[in-house]
Amino acid sequence: MTEIPGTSLDAGVVRRSTRLADGRELIYYDDPGTALGPERAVDARALDPRPVTATMRQDVLTGDWISVAAARQNRAFLPPAELDPLAPQTPGNPSEIPSRYDVAVFENRSPSFGPALAEATGDAPAASDPPRGLDDLAALGLGRARSSVGRCEVVCFSPAHEGSFGTQSVTRARTVIEAWADRTAALSALPGVQQVFPFENRGEAIGVTLHHPHGQIYAYPYVTPRTSLLLASLDRTAPDLFQRILEFEQAGPRVVLRGEHWTAFVPFAARWPLEVHLMPHRHVPDLAALSGPERDELATLYLRLLRGVDAVYDTPTPYIAAWHQAPVHVGRDTVRLHLQLTSPRRAADKLKFLAGSEAAMGAWIGDVPPETSAERLRAAVEGVAL
Structure with missing residues (x-):
């Protein structure tokens, strides 16, 4: 020792x-x-x-x-x-x-x-x-x-x-x-x-x-392809795009969970049968830029969200929980830290597989309306105790 x-x-x-x-x-x-x-x-x-x-x-x-x-x-x-x-x-x-x-x-x-x-x-x-x-x-x-x-x-x-x-x-x-x-x-x-x-x-x-x-x-030694597309969208729209997205979702039917510093929502154009994003209310480029109160609330709110995802069905849900952060040298003032949690689970005993259209062409077809997914997740999260 x-x-x-x-x-x-x-x-x-x-x-x-x-x-x-x-x-x-x-x-x-x-x-x-x-x-x-x-x-x-x-x-x-x-x-x-x-x-x-x-x-x-x-x-x-x-x-x-x-x-x-x-x-x-x-x-x-x-x-x-x-x-x-x-x-x-x-x-x-x-x-x-x-x-x-x-x-x-x-x-x-x-x-x-x-x-x-x-x-x-x-x-x-x-x-x-x-x-x-x-x-x-x-x-x-x-x-x-x-x-x-x-x-x-x-x-x-x-x-x-x-x-x-x-x-x-x-x-x-x-x-x-x-x-x-x-x-x-x-x-x-x-x-x-x-x-x-x-x-x-x-x-x-x-x-x-x-x-x-x-x-x-x-x-990574490069800016990832997904983030490169995001940077291009910011250039084509407005530098405050993330704030606009947050306000759009907060005013709509797809909010799953909301705290003082964070909001979780199913996105308007969700690709996956179970997909939820978690976004801070102020602009921060990455996890290192979060304040102490933001980190404290994230600990409880994120646990509630994950346990709600597991409560949708009787068995644990497979997922990818991806923390999207701004690149190190570009987009720091426009790319906002956010979580994208996605699961291929489209029913208790069914998975969505990426086949011809999605895998070959990147052209997605959704299986579950985002509003339906949000309703299920809200109900599951409401029953969660920490």
């Missing part, structure tokens, strides 16, 4: 940073009033060297960059509880986290992006051909490739083997939100990073390969 100095964050959360055996960063975020002390076990595993940074290739027809990360083929797939790679290490389970924890964040062992440019520890292999900025990424040409600089991190919400964000306590949810905000700020400062994306995949129907309650954070 070794004592790890702590840094106090908002809401009584304490951050403690260390390194895993192969040099990857591991950060513990301790709950306020935690029973854990400052001492943490050292990672004594003998690990293979970190993989070389993946390569991304440009699709000249669209301008999209496709990361090719062969090391991801070796990631864990639905392991039993006793071999959970996100649980604290035991003699029989050489997991990724050497010590007990409340919330833990660490660099993915098989990342799609990163390591970034040569890091201070010297343990990360340097990227051989990083992008030369946004103009370089926007240029089109056959056979263009660049190193996939950036970072992929795993965010463990709890040491428990099963669960999700929605199964956590209010205190734990607040700790995770503090971790998201702290990592957003840190990753945004890394060289070559253009956008930071925290998200949670929940359920095997989504493709989840670990039942452990966790999410991820991707730090």
Whole structure:
């Protein structure tokens, strides 16, 4: 055991940073009033060297960059509880986290992006051909490739083997939100990073390969295609588009949940049979820019929303919870932080699959009217207790 100095964050959360055996960063975020002390076990595993940074290739027809990360083929797939790679290490389970924890964040062992440019520890292999900025990424040409600089991190919400964000306590949810905000700020400062994306995949129907309650954070070396389309829409309409959307939805029939600082609503043109957006009432570009009261309310309101999503049917709902944030260097004054939670579940025993029109042409056909979805979600949320 070794004592790890702590840094106090908002809401009584304490951050403690260390390194895993192969040099990857591991950060513990301790709950306020935690029973854990400052001492943490050292990672004594003998690990293979970190993989070389993946390569991304440009699709000249669209301008999209496709990361090719062969090391991801070796990631864990639905392991039993006793071999959970996100649980604290035991003699029989050489997991990724050497010590007990409340919330833990660490660099993915098989990342799609990163390591970034040569890091201070010297343990990360340097990227051989990083992008030369946004103009370089926007240029089109056959056979263009660049190193996939950036970072992929795993965010463990709890040491428990099963669960999700929605199964956590209010205190734990607040700790995770503090971790998201702290990592957003840190990753945004890394060289070559253009956008930071925290998200949670929940359920095997989504493709989840670990039942452990966790999410991820991707730090991209480019502005994502979805955000690029959003920036174009802002240019074509008005810089206050998000405020207009919020006021439009607040005045309509699709509001699911509303607090002092946040409103959750089913969007007017929802693509998925279950889709709900959560937006702050004031403009903030990312989680790091949220005030303390906004983070506090988010902890309770987001839990109510997620538990309401689970209460729509008799079994837990698969979903993707995607936190859309402004890019690091563009759109900071116009792109507003917001959550887009989507599920392919269109009935208790039916899923929506993306087939010809959606997958091939990007032309969506909705299965459930957004107003009907909002009514179901409101009823489910009203019955939720924290």
